[in-house]
Amino acid sequence: MSAATAANPVANPAASAPAMRQVGLGKAVGHSLTLAGRNIRYIVRSPATLVDTIIQPVLFLVVFVFLFGGEVAGDWHTYLQTLVPGLMVQITLYASVGTGLALNTDIAKGVFDRFRSLPIARSAPLVGAVLGDVVRYALALTVLLGLAFAFGFRVQTDVLSVLFAVLLVIGFGLTLCWLSVLIGMVAESPQAVPGIAMSLVLPLTFGSNIFASPDTMPGWLQAWIEVNPVSHFVDAARGLMLGGEVAGPVLWSLGSMAVILAVLFPLAVRAYARRARS
Amino acid sequence: MTDAIRAEGLVKTYGSTRALAGVDLTVPAGSILGVLGPNGAGKTTTVRVLSTLLSPDAGSAVVAGHDVVRQPVAVRRAIGLTGQYASLDEELTGFENLVLIGRLLEMPRREARARAAELLEQFGLTEPGARAVKTYSGGMRRRVDLAASLVNRPQVLFLDEPTTGLDPRSRNQVWSIVRELSKEGTSVLLTTQYLEEADQLADRITVIDQGRVVAEGQADDLKRRTGSQTLLVRPGDARDVPRVSRILAALIGGEPTVDEDAGVVTAPVDDPVLMSALVRRLDEDGITADELALRLPSLDDVFLALTGSPAERAADGRSADGTDGTDGDARSPMNERSAA
Numbered sequence A: 001m002s003a004a005t006a007a008n009p010v011a012n013p014a015a016s017a018p019a020m021r022q023v024g025l026g027k028a029v030g031h032s033l034t035l036a037g038r039n040i041r042y043i044v045r046s047p048a049t050l051v052d053t054i055i056q057p058v059l060f061l062v063v064f065v066f067l068f069g070g071e072v073a074g075d076w077h078t079y080l081q082t083l084v085p086g087l088m089v090q091i092t093l094y095a096s097v098g099t100g101l102a103l104n105t106d107i108a109k110g111v112f113d114r115f116r117s118l119p120i121a122r123s124a125p126l127v128g129a130v131l132g133d134v135v136r137y138a139l140a141l142t143v144l145l146g147l148a149f150a151f152g153f154r155v156q157t158d159v160l161s162v163l164f165a166v167l168l169v170i171g172f173g174l175t176l177c178w179l180s181v182l183i184g185m186v187a188e189s190p191q192a193v194p195g196i197a198m199s200l201v202l203p204l205t206f207g208s209n210i211f212a213s214p215d216t217m218p219g220w221l222q223a224w225i226e227v228n229p230v231s232h233f234v235d236a237a238r239g240l241m242l243g244g245e246v247a248g249p250v251l252w253s254l255g256s257m258a259v260i261l262a263v264l265f266p267l268a269v270r271a272y273a274r275r276a277r278s
Numbered sequence B: 001m002t003d004a005i006r007a008e009g010l011v012k013t014y015g016s017t018r019a020l021a022g023v024d025l026t027v028p029a030g031s032i033l034g035v036l037g038p039n040g041a042g043k044t045t046t047v048r049v050l051s052t053l054l055s056p057d058a059g060s061a062v063v064a065g066h067d068v069v070r071q072p073v074a075v076r077r078a079i080g081l082t083g084q085y086a087s088l089d090e091e092l093t094g095f096e097n098l099v100l101i102g103r104l105l106e107m108p109r110r111e112a113r114a115r116a117a118e119l120l121e122q123f124g125l126t127e128p129g130a131r132a133v134k135t136y137s138g139g140m141r142r143r144v145d146l147a148a149s150l151v152n153r154p155q156v157l158f159l160d161e162p163t164t165g166l167d168p169r170s171r172n173q174v175w176s177i178v179r180e181l182s183k184e185g186t187s188v189l190l191t192t193q194y195l196e197e198a199d200q201l202a203d204r205i206t207v208i209d210q211g212r213v214v215a216e217g218q219a220d221d222l223k224r225r226t227g228s229q230t231l232l233v234r235p236g237d238a239r240d241v242p243r244v245s246r247i248l249a250a251l252i253g254g255e256p257t258v259d260e261d262a263g264v265v266t267a268p269v270d271d272p273v274l275m276s277a278l279v280r281r282l283d284e285d286g287i288t289a290d291e292l293a294l295r296l297p298s299l300d301d302v303f304l305a306l307t308g309s310p311a312e313r314a315a316d317g318r319s320a321d322g323t324d325g326t327d328g329d330a331r332s333p334m335n336e337r338s339a340a
């Protein structure tokens, strides 16, 4: 699925018709993979990226489980169980902020212009950034789950269900990264990107069922949490990892993914094409 | 195909700013064109249009035999571009930057690495090539950036102010690289605010100002176009400057220009015979001259005459050396007679 969405701008004639006719799809994929490799190298190379992908999951898990666990759930062991599937969604969302940041940094540093002066597919820098991010999400999730298991988190289902949950969450990250791309393309400077992105990501993650059960919350907040796609992904991940309802939340999740993609993807690609032309 | 670049009537408008208001220029294959202009003249915009980064609002351009609007990928295959500002990945090493470009150009991994090493060596950057670009000095960055535009051995090379901010040594290094590439057959378009640079490197010069070409030709042609020549006297004893000034004033019937700091008196002259009259007068008065020359106007003078405003380089402190124009002009065919 990721490859299909990612390869789409290549096939989009509006993005760059003349470029497309001369850079074959196979070559375009090669360029994208090369650039994805560069972005993966970044994870290790750039301290900021390393903090985003590795320190953040650790911090969230430790702070929430031990600080609020007893208060929210009676004891932190119980809280750990419900929190981990939710944190998977949250961590991935946070990591997706990096996509727009990386693209905007490339523009600001002139790297984007260098790429554009090369005979490569116009979409390759974009596709490369998104593909590289899959690795970042996977790494962040691995760190989170590894630590969670060390603290005593126990899966109540089977390996396949967990794998499906992980894929679903990564799919959500790949969906929302187009929001990040859009922000990265319209933001004036790299410094502006995290601020804009976080002001959107915060209400999505904290205004959800990740940290507390909505039962005790005011009606308007419950209404928001009900429509917030994050809540559906959290429900799906919980069902898949801890047992409970799976089909409903998964369908809701896939549906909201489709809606978000239908809105954000064309906007992001258009913003990218505009920036790549100016 | 005899022209590496041929642009006709390029127009680019940003809001109410006409960055390009109809630029025509031609670079014969294998030659170097210097595009000269002050800040905001449209140099960078011209380069970005010709290197396919920007589509023009009107006009057309053919680079290496391909139309920049209709065949951008073919153009990109044939060109190298070093923009006005470095365009390197700061987190990667110089070596990794070059390898990445080689890989994007579809070189096999080994070839990309070999080419990167070769370029770093050629630019004297083998050792720093192993460090992250963010640790580089401005000059190193510039040179790696230049190397990055050469990975594909381009037919046509665009250099946007390639030596701005470089010390004289790095600048000379860049100049000799450009000359070397040109000798090997690469066609080069370089922009510059350094008049001397255009004079030194370029086969032909296109002067642009406010998005228009205001002059085009060989350096010497351009100099001749401003008409008169300049007579320059540097007395051996700086205290003689006022006397020299008076003598010269009497000869030309006008006020000469006195540069007290340099101890130099200059005056525009139309009649080369004045030179011998001046030598006689100085002799009679027992004044010795360290330097006595009749020269074509410097490109600075040309620039002033053509654009109506002085070149800004001296004012903004970006000039490294050679600002007095004497060294560049020493090569002009008809001058430099020393009387001593």
Ligand SMILES: Nc1ncnc2c1ncn2[C@@H]1O[C@H](COP(=O)(O)OP(=O)(O)OP(=O)(O)O)[C@@H](O)[C@H]1O
Pocket: B014, B017, B018, B019, B037, B038, B039, B040, B041, B042, B043, B044, B045, B046, B084, B193
């Ligand atoms: N993206 C842009 N948006 C708005 N105006 C622009 C843009 N790019 C260039 N301009 C304007 O177009 C004109 C030409 O700019 P350009 O960068 O081509 O000049 P230049 O000759 O390269 O100058 P410099 O020597 O300062 O680099 C300037 O007036 C500039 O302000």
Ligand SMILES: [Mg+2]
Pocket: B043, B044, B045, B084, B160
């Ligand atoms: Mg410029």
